[in-house]
Amino acid sequence: MHIPPGVKPADFQAALKAFAKAIGTEWVFTSDEDVDLYRDAFSPLVGEPDERFASAAVAPASTEEVQAIVRIANRYRIPIYPISTGKNLGYGGSAPAYSGSVVVDLKRMNRILEVDERNASVLVEPGVSYFDLYNHLRAQGSRLWIDCPDPGWGSVVGNAIDRGGGYTMASYRNHFDSHCGMEVVLPDGELLRTGMGALPGSKTWQQYKSGCGPWVDGIFSQGNYGIVTKMGFWLMPEPEAYLRAIIRVPRYKDLIPLVDILNKLENMRIVTGFPDIATPLLGYPPTGQVQVFLEGNAGYVMTPEHKSLLAKAVQGYSPELEAFGIANEIPYWELWVSFYGPFEVIDAQWQATQRHFSAIQGARFKVVERMGMPVDLARIEDYHEPEFGVPSLRAFSIGARSPFNPSPSKGHMWFSPIIPRTGEAIFEANRVFSEAAKDLGMPLFGSFTMPSCFWERSFIFILATPVTTDAETNRRYVAGFRKLIEVGAQHGWGEYRTAPVFQKQVMDAYSFNGHALHKLHETLKDALDPNGILAAGRYDIWPRHLRKPSR
Amino acid sequence: MTWNPSVDRRRFMTGSVALAAGATLATKPSWGRPAPDLMICDTRCATQLRGQDGGAPIAWFTGDITPLWNRELRRLWQSGEATIAGISHAPALFCLEQLARRARHRIVWRNTIPGTDAVHWIIAPVATRGWI
Numbered sequence: 001m002h003i004p005p006g007v008k009p010a011d012f013q014a015a016l017k018a019f020a021k022a023i024g025t026e027w028v029f030t031s032d033e034d035v036d037l038y039r040d041a042f043s044p045l046v047g048e049p050d051e052r053f054a055s056a057a058v059a060p061a062s063t064e065e066v067q068a069i070v071r072i073a074n075r076y077r078i079p080i081y082p083i084s085t086g087k088n089l090g091y092g093g094s095a096p097a098y099s100g101s102v103v104v105d106l107k108r109m110n111r112i113l114e115v116d117e118r119n120a121s122v123l124v125e126p127g128v129s130y131f132d133l134y135n136h137l138r139a140q141g142s143r144l145w146i147d148c149p150d151p152g153w154g155s156v157v158g159n160a161i162d163r164g165g166g167y168t169m170a171s172y173r174n175h176f177d178s179h180c181g182m183e184v185v186l187p188d189g190e191l192l193r194t195g196m197g198a199l200p201g202s203k204t205w206q207q208y209k210s211g212c213g214p215w216v217d218g219i220f221s222q223g224n225y226g227i228v229t230k231m232g233f234w235l236m237p238e239p240e241a242y243l244r245a246i247i248r249v250p251r252y253k254d255l256i257p258l259v260d261i262l263n264k265l266e267n268m269r270i271v272t273g274f275p276d277i278a279t280p281l282l283g284y285p286p287t288g289q290v291q292v293f294l295e296g297n298a299g300y301v302m303t304p305e306h307k308s309l310l311a312k313a314v315q316g317y318s319p320e321l322e323a324f325g326i327a328n329e330i331p332y333w334e335l336w337v338s339f340y341g342p343f344e345v346i347d348a349q350w351q352a353t354q355r356h357f358s359a360i361q362g363a364r365f366k367v368v369e370r371m372g373m374p375v376d377l378a379r380i381e382d383y384h385e386p387e388f389g390v391p392s393l394r395a396f397s398i399g400a401r402s403p404f405n406p407s408p409s410k411g412h413m414w415f416s417p418i419i420p421r422t423g424e425a426i427f428e429a430n431r432v433f434s435e436a437a438k439d440l441g442m443p444l445f446g447s448f449t450m451p452s453c454f455w456e457r458s459f460i461f462i463l464a465t466p467v468t469t470d471a472e473t474n475r476r477y478v479a480g481f482r483k484l485i486e487v488g489a490q491h492g493w494g495e496y497r498t499a500p501v502f503q504k505q506v507m508d509a510y511s512f513n514g515h516a517l518h519k520l521h522e523t524l525k526d527a528l529d530p531n532g533i534l535a536a537g538r539y540d541i542w543p544r545h546l547r548k549p550s551r
Numbered sequence: 552m553t554w555n556p557s558v559d560r561r562r563f564m565t566g567s568v569a570l571a572a573g574a575t576l577a578t579k580p581s582w583g584r585p586a587p588d589l590m591i592c593d594t595r596c597a598t599q600l601r602g603q604d605g606g607a608p609i610a611w612f613t614g615d616i617t618p619l620w621n622r623e624l625r626r627l628w629q630s631g632e633a634t635i636a637g638i639s640h641a642p643a644l645f646c647l648e649q650l651a652r653r654a655r656h657r658i659v660w661r662n663t664i665p666g667t668d669a670v671h672w673i674i675a676p677v678a679t680r681g682w683i
Contacts, residue, residue, distance in 0.1 A: 033677045037652045041645070085653060094652075107653055135621065152617075153650065381615070394615040396642045 001030055002055040004079050004100040006545075012055070015076040019058050019102075022068035027108070029057040038086065038103045040093035042411030044467045044474040044481075045501060052095040052500060054081070057103040063185065063229040069104055070227070071189040073533040080104050081535050082227045084126035084158030087151075090414040090464070090499070091162065097500035097537040098546070106155075109229065112136050114206070120144055121180060121206040123232045126157040130391040144235040145389030147172035152391020157231045161221045163497060165454035167274045167288060167386040169340055170266060172236045173454050176221050181205040183230035184220055187529035192226065206232035222497070223521075224535035225528045236389065239340035243350055244273070244369040248280075248331035250362040252317050255333050256423030261356050262335060263421055266456050270349050270356075273338025274387060275453045277426075281325040281332045282316050282448045288336070288384040306330070315430050316448035331364070338387065343372070409466035413477070413502075415484050417493035419451060419461045426451055429461045429493070436487045440480035460496060485509065500537065507540040522547070587673070589627060591619065591637030591647070596669040607636075616646050628654035632676040640668050647674060 003012050020028045029035060038054040045051040058080075060066045073080045081101035086094025096103060110127035115137065122144075124133065130152040137144055147166035149159055160175035172178045181195045192198075194217050197205040209215070219225050249258055258277070265271040276286035283300050302310070306328075309321040325332055337353060339346035350367070357363045375388045385392040419425045430448055437443075443466065451459030463484075465477050482505055485495065489509035498506045510517050521541045525532070532543020542548075590609045612619040616639075627633045628651070639647070641663075648658050651674045659679050661672040 031678070033657065034655070037655070037657060037677065041649065087649065089649075131621070131625070135625075151646075153646075385617075392615065392617045393620065393646050394617060396615075396646050 001032075002035070002053055002100055004055050004102065007076070007078060007100075011076045012078065015072055015078045015102075016056060018072040018075070019069060022072065023058060023060050023065045027059040027061070029059070038083075038094045038096075038105075040089075040095035040499075042089045042093060042413065042467050042499075043095065043501075044413055044478050046467075046474070047471060048474075050099075050501070052092075052097065052099045054096055054103040055100045057105050059105045059108050061108040063109075063183065063191065066104070066106075066109075066185045066227055066229055067189045067191065070185055070187065070533070073102070074188065074531050077531055078102055078533060079536050080533055081538075082106060082126075084155030084161075085129055085153065086158075087129075087154040088158065088162055090412050091497055092499040092501075095500070097503065097535060097539075101536065104227065106227075106229075113230065115140060115142060115144070116206060117142060117144065119207055120235045120237050121232055122235060123181070123206055123230055124156055125230060126155055126228060128156050129153055130156060130159075134389070134391050143238045145172075145238055146235060146391070147175065147178065147389060148386050148391045149175075150386055150395040151393045152386065153393060156233065157228055160231065160233070161228060163221055165452075167384065167454075168236050168389055169272050170269075170456045172234065173274065175233075178234050179217070179231055180207065180209045180234055181230075181232040182217055182220060182228050184226035184228050186226045187531070187534040206234075219524060222539050224538040224541050225524060227534070236340075238389075239373050240342045241346055241372050242273075242338065242340055242369065242375070242388070243346040243367065244336065244338040245350055245353070245365065245367045247335040247337065247353075247357045248364040248366070249333050249335075249357075249360050250322075250326050250331055252322050252332055253423075254360050254362075255426060257360050258333055258335055258357070259421060259423045259426070261359065262337070263457075265337075265353055265356060270352050271337045272340055272349070275338075276336040277450050277453065278334040278336065279316070279332060279448060279450060280334055281321065281330050282310065282313075284448060284450055286334070286336045287450065287452050288387060310447055313447060315427070315434060326362075336368075346370075410469050411467040412464040413467060413481055413499055414497070415463040415465055415481055416495050416497055417461050417488040418455075418458045418496050419493050421458050425459065426461075428491070432487060432491055433461070433463065433484060436484055437480070440483055442477060442480040442484075461493070503538070504540040587636040588633040589623065589635045591635055591639065593637075593639040593643055593669075596638045596640065596667075612639075612643070614640075614643065616643050620646075620650060624650065628656065632656070634673065634675040634679070636671075636673045638669055638671050641670055644670050644672055647672075 003009055016028055016030065035054050035056060038057055040052060043051055058069055060069055069080065079098050079101040081096035082104040083094045084106050094103065106126040108127055109125035110132060111125045112122060112128055112133060114123040130146060130148040133146050133156055145168060147168045149164050149166050160179050163176045165175060166173050181197045183197065184192045186192055195205065195209050195211040196202040198211050220228055262271065262275055274288060276288045278284055278286040280300050283302060306324065309318065309324050312318055313321045322332065339349045354365050380390055419429050449463065451461045454460060465481050468474055481502060485502060485505050494509055495506045507518060525541050526544055529543060532545055536543055536546055587607045590607045592609060592611055594611055594613045610619055610623050651657060655677045656674050657677050659673050659675045661670055663670050
């Protein structure tokens, strides 16, 4: 059995006994087999001294039990690390940021407390997965959609707290932004409700986010200031119809107006669904369709001449390649857009969309799908399920051996800098990161990488860095990943989320005015968690007794 | 070889199950080990099947385990401890392993079939010991 660092064995034993008394012996896990379940499946440090381990795990079933655990942790100074379902793979999974912490596994807190069909909202506990919520809504005959990520096995609360994203309408895709109201156990065991939930007997906890006075919800996302035990979310009413269409443009430089026009249309709520940029000429499918391509059901077939020109292109461009594309009607860029709503509305939105994009010379338009809702579940595998609020695990087919993926890796680390939502930024990020990756010998790119369009006002330039079974290779990739963080920061691009192994470095980059933000984080930590028991080190926020004078 | 689900399902039911899995747990009550509660087979791995059928119900899937999860596994693991055995490719097994964790189950045995991407495996309650 591991013992948390700095904790006396007798205190740890006493704490375990107290945990068992509070929540039941069967929900305190200390065997190696049990504790191993909390290792990060995608850790690049697997088998290395720095791999993060839990010392034990506890699984409370209620807010009161969470409070009891927190109070016991304070009494014995036990570091604890809450997880909801622990499926944050590629960003740390279920392993604690501070090795030796006791994982507080909230999987048993899996109640869907309220579904308000009229307000299109839910109140859930952290152990509720997207599958759970989806199945519950369907069983109830609800006409509400969830917005879920790829894959859909994670926690609705956990994904929002980690600031994950999904694939339906813009106002639901940012999962933290679509929440409304929290219940939080603070590090001293006190119970807090945010927004209108602070008003006893409130009738609008899931209807108005901010209540009155300073709005504090943000500190509980990617933070270590409390354990969220309930969280409200706004859901999307099932639309009457759906339309998906493609805008194709022929020239390399067309990417710039393509993005600008998209931004305008999204910001005016004309394009409402998940936009996706692909490049047939460079052979890359849209993000949301990747698994469809990898499963071999679709794809860009290239002639030998096309492949030869592509191989000679520099960062995805050469005049010859562009001329080849124009001559053969292979678009340089494709923008996949979608619309949700009544037929008369989505048809009008598509018309307006075409009119705006017609400003790009040579733009072509195609409707891929136009259908009434609900979607035919018997045909759901023909689509990217999350765009219809249907959770799936199909994304894992990306990991299978295929012509696109001849050497499957063990896992991956997500490198996820936020870049401006412009065509110029896409070009620059490709240039900068492909040059860096080449220098580092990292297998990050083909000839070009397209950003993800989850957020309305920025791109995420997501790169999957493989995790292998070879420790030396992993060390090299971790070093390379660190270099990419550095290179990104030098260009004004910070990551929006990262695994514990990189959190210090990523947060170091947010250094404006002598790390003023980090200092505030530490001030809050000291005030709210003076014993430093909760999620030490998460996003490099350490309690005073574990702090190193590094900045 | 062209995969014909109906023929191979019958062959699977009557003559075979996961090769080592079938040999070690499905039909050996004298070893003191229960038959699995469910067998899971990726249709794309069916040609790798050998051994004896333990009589457990069989659930089929092709690549993506989502339908299997929604249809059977979720309820099986919600109802308590259950041992499942099967054959699949590594990504599907990874998904099963992750879902099993939440139900306090783990992979207790796995064997990659040489020269293929198919994996035989057994997932059982976490405290299970002494498989192979």
